Amino acid sequence: MTETVTEAQTPAHFAARLLAWHDTHGRHDLPWQQHIDPYRVWVSEIMLQQTQVSTVIPYFRRFTARFPDVRALADAPEDEVLHHWTGLGYYARARNLHKSAQLVRDAHGGELPRRLEELAALPGIGRSTAGAILAIACNERAPILDGNVKRVLTRVFAIDGDTTKAATQKQLWAIADALTPAERSGAYTQAIMDLGATLCTRTRPACALCPFAADCRARAEGNPARFPAKKKTKPVPERRCQLLVIRNPDGAVLLEKRPGTGIWGGLWSFPEIPEREDAALACDRLVGAPPAGLRRGKPFRHTFSHFHLDATPMFLAVGAVRAQVMEDQRLIWYKPGDKPLGFAAPVKRLLDALANEGIELEMNQQ
Numbered sequence: 001m002t003e004t005v006t007e008a009q010t011p012a013h014f015a016a017r018l019l020a021w022h023d024t025h026g027r028h029d030l031p032w033q034q035h036i037d038p039y040r041v042w043v044s045e046i047m048l049q050q051t052q053v054s055t056v057i058p059y060f061r062r063f064t065a066r067f068p069d070v071r072a073l074a075d076a077p078e079d080e081v082l083h084h085w086t087g088l089g090y091y092a093r094a095r096n097l098h099k100s101a102q103l104v105r106d107a108h109g110g111e112l113p114r115r116l117e118e119l120a121a122l123p124g125i126g127r128s129t130a131g132a133i134l135a136i137a138c139n140e141r142a143p144i145l146d147g148n149v150k151r152v153l154t155r156v157f158a159i160d161g162d163t164t165k166a167a168t169q170k171q172l173w174a175i176a177d178a179l180t181p182a183e184r185s186g187a188y189t190q191a192i193m194d195l196g197a198t199l200c201t202r203t204r205p206a207c208a209l210c211p212f213a214a215d216c217r218a219r220a221e222g223n224p225a226r227f228p229a230k231k232k233t234k235p236v237p238e239r240r241c242q243l244l245v246i247r248n249p250d251g252a253v254l255l256e257k258r259p260g261t262g263i264w265g266g267l268w269s270f271p272e273i274p275e276r277e278d279a280a281l282a283c284d285r286l287v288g289a290p291p292a293g294l295r296r297g298k299p300f301r302h303t304f305s306h307f308h309l310d311a312t313p314m315f316l317a318v319g320a321v322r323a324q325v326m327e328d329q330r331l332i333w334y335k336p337g338d339k340p341l342g343f344a345a346p347v348k349r350l351l352d353a354l355a356n357e358g359i360e361l362e363m364n365q366q
């Protein structure tokens with residue numbers, strides 16, 4: 001334990017107080033808390049990264065119904081995995097989940113490793129997620145340090161350093177390790193994440209209800225929301241593009257599979273061109289036919305974690321098209337109801353609007 005821990009915040013007292021609070025006030029009926037096994041905990045932990053519980057619940061239920069175990073996930077096509085992730089965002093999580101499932105199937109006999117180092121080495125997992133899986137599903141003592149836990153610890157112990165820096169992370173890991181009990185480690189892990197998610201929130205924490213209110217150093221300073229230390233914000237850059245919504249005489253639209261890395265990696269989208277490129281010429285280049293009709297749609301903004309994308313849909317109708325377009329496996333003609341594919345949320349909304357004639361194609365920020 002580090003010098004930041006007071007006598008009243010010793011590991012035994014900390015764990016006992018936290019567990020007593022969680023036994024009475026914590027959440028115990030979330031879907032991943034039922035029928036607990038390493039696979040279900042793993043899926044939930046990945047989905048909950050940077051995503052609220054209320055958003056995750058329906059996705060978790062659909063995902064685990066379709067992919068109930070590691071082998072089912074590993075054997076599924078990537079397009080179907082991404083289809084079940086559509087709208088949840090941060091799609092690298094789904095690609096890593098699928099890749100890790102295949103590694104577990106092929107190298108670990110279909111069972112998630114029980115050694116922390118092996119588990120943490122799988123794509124998209126890392127030390128904290130591996131610790132959560134082992135603690136919650138296997139009741140093994142393994143500290144975690146996700147965003148909720150960092151917030152709780154920096155406030156209770158007034159850790160003022162930048163949590164993205166190695167020195168601060170080392171300090172927090174030392175505290176997390178010292179506080180994690182050998183008994184009921186799974187319950188403790190759920191409890192400290194729950195505390196950060198429900199009471200010790202990023203803004204307006206409910207300090208009066210917190211089991212550590214009397215000893216929290218950040219509260220004693222009078223401004224708990226000051227912790228963790230805020231990173232200096234930079235202006236969010238903007239990018240502009242056009243999305244080509246090309247329809248053929250059969251009513252199918254042209255979709256393009258995006259590269260595996262970058263925004264919307266591995267998802268199917270409308271072909272994207274620069275803001276000032278001629279949409280008609282781009283259509284001719286893609287399908288070998290100029291558009292018979294062209295309409296400019298209403299621009300919309302989609303906000304990513306590190307930039308804003310301002311996109312303008314361009315609706316183009318084509319007649320006879322070059323047959324060779326199908327030879328490029330990055331391009332397909334798609335109709336609603338065809339095989340399940342992974343789409344980014346704005347693309348899915350556009351497709352849904354196209355499928356319902358008469359609905360105005362209007363996009364809102366998400």
